[in-house]
Amino acid sequence: MQKRYVVTICVVVLMVCAVQVFAEYDRDAVRAAMQKNISLYGEATKAAAAKDYFTAADKLMEIAKVFKSLDVINPDKAPKADWDRIHKEMIKAAFRGIGACADEDDAKLKAALDDLGKFRGEGHGMFRK
Numbered sequence: 794m795q796k797r798y799v800v801t802i803c804v805v806v807l808m809v810c811a812v813q814v815f816a817e818y819d820r821d822a823v824r825a826a827m828q829k830n831i832s833l834y835g836e837a838t839k840a841a842a843a844k845d846y847f848t849a850a851d852k853l854m855e856i857a858k859v860f861k862s863l864d865v866i867n868p869d870k871a872p873k874a875d876w877d878r879i880h881k882e883m884i885k886a887a888f889r890g891i892g893a894c895a896d897e898d899d900a901k902l903k904a905a906l907d908d909l910g911k912f913r914g915e916g917h918g919m920f921r922k
Contacts, residue, residue: 818869826859833859834909837890841902849902850894856909857887871919879916883909 837852860880868876890905 818867823863823866826863830856830859830913834906834913838906841899841906844897844899846894846897846902850891853887853890853894853905857884860884860887868920870921875919876916879912879919882912883916886912 833852833856837849837856840846840848840852860883863880864877866876867873886905886908889908890902893899893901893905
């Protein structure tokens with residue numbers, strides 16, 4: 794009886810994991826995430842221009858969180874490997890921007906924001922067709 798219970802639990806866990814790993818492309822969720830990030834990017838850029846490093850770092854962290862939330866999505870127009878690579882680079886750029894805020898380094902902060910824009914353009918070129 795106990796063995797049957799363990800097997801049943803394992804099957805349920807595997808099914809839940811499989812659903813998350815093979816999540817279908819949710820256009821509305823992706824669109825909402827991207828619109829949120831456009832707004833956050835604008836706020837981060839505005840804060841950077843005002844040398845409000847705390848707000849810029851906060852908005853950059855929110856950007857990173859939004860991209861991380863899209864890990865479970867499988868794109869419908871380009872390979873998942875490209876989706877993951879671009880999102881990883883976006884997260885890393887946001888983190889570099891946060892580090893630049895800690896150092897109050899305007900040049901590095903601008904470079905991180907520019908990288909976010911560059912990878913956004915690359916992603917749109919692949920996935921927004």
